Amino acid sequence: MATSTGAKIFSVLCTLAQVPLALRTLGTEGYGLWITLVGLTTLFNFVDFGLGIGMQRTMAEAFGRDDHAHIRRTFFSGAAALSVLGVLTLAVGLPLALLLPWGDTLRITDAALLPQAGRALAIALIAWALALPFNAVSRLAAAVQRGWLHAGWIAAGSALAIATTAWAAHAGWGFLAFLAAATLVPAVQGLGLALHLWSNLRWPWHGAALLPRADLRALLGDSALFTPTQLGLALTQAAPPLALTLAAGPAAAAAFNLLQRLFSPPTQAQTILFTPLWPALAEAHTRGDSPWVRRAAIRAALATASLGLAALVVTAFAPTLIAAWVGRAALPPPATFAWLACLWTILQMALLALVYFLVALGRLHAVALHATLGCALGFAGLFLAAPSGTHNALLAGCCGLILGLPGLIHAARRAWPTTP
Known part of the structure; x- marks a missing residue:
């Protein structure tokens, strides 16, 4: 670890x-x-x-x-x-x-x-x-x-x-x-x-x-069961720079990437937290330790919310951070663009947290269905709205991810362990 x-x-x-x-x-x-x-x-x-x-x-x-x-x-x-x-x-x-x-x-x-x-x-x-x-x-x-x-x-x-x-x-x-x-x-x-x-x-x-x-x-x-979800999660990370390049050229992808790099500490912190957590959740679920599973899941949700809050703070100070980081080599992205990029990142973090929880509890079919749907809608939103500009592309992509969350949340509620 x-x-x-x-x-x-x-x-x-x-x-x-x-x-x-x-x-x-x-x-x-x-x-x-x-x-x-x-x-x-x-x-x-x-x-x-x-x-x-x-x-x-x-x-x-x-x-x-x-x-x-x-x-x-x-x-x-x-x-x-x-x-x-x-x-x-x-x-x-x-x-x-x-x-x-x-x-x-x-x-x-x-x-x-x-x-x-x-x-x-x-x-x-x-x-x-x-x-x-x-x-x-x-x-x-x-x-x-x-x-x-x-x-x-x-x-x-x-x-x-x-x-x-x-x-x-x-x-x-x-x-x-x-x-x-x-x-x-x-x-x-x-x-x-x-x-x-x-x-x-x-x-x-x-x-x-x-x-x-x-x-x-x-x-x-x-x-084969994991293929759609794995491909979907990868595409939601790889798609924005390509969609933004198609919308407004490589300079738009550069602006998004600067924000992505600023968000990397909270997103990597989530990865560090969840990588050892989901096998432990699976083990506790297998031995029937429902109280431990509930406590760990609640703490993981609170940690994800805290990391999302950290991304919001980073966005608020993005112009200052970028100026100190790269100097005059690049201009800070517009504020609306930055907040939409932040929303995209937070939605990805929420999606990932739900996927880890459901995989740990063996709800693989729910993950394959709902996570893939959310990723597909987010991917489609990015590229379908790209011709109308970068802001619309990010907004449509975020809406797509949001539409995939209710199914995952419902599956997580059904999988939530109860006291025997």
């Missing part, structure tokens, strides 16, 4: 330090496009279409039986499936990235940046495909109770990201090189974790046979 918390705090600090360097080197529009593509690559590296959750459960059960042979077979089967997914994505995505007029689509006005848009998108796709199989490594680390190793490599990846950004800024790298350096960090981080984990587990360095067809079908079937 302490290692994970320290790694997340270090990552937040590295992220905050990275912004002024990139902003001053690339300019507002270049930074907006850069952060949109980096954000998409980073977030979609965590989207494994539910396969990771199914893998982790299967490997954790095998670890409990001390069946390392089955762990290895599950790991290699999952990694192979993710590799195939990456190759298929490249086969479809690269021609589209290189042939379509993305500079015009993304409303880029910088004459030097305009012809590089397609190649930039291709670089982001390649980086995502390279990093995708390493999702299996992080799931393996969790399943065999080596979370401290994963946390250490998260910190190492953050350090590598700030180091490459600083060097690229110092050396005056162009936009495409700057983008490649940033988007390849997850793949390097995943490779480092894989080598370290292999050595720690004392596994042989050769591969293992894949799972039998029946076991693989069962694994994919378990994973």
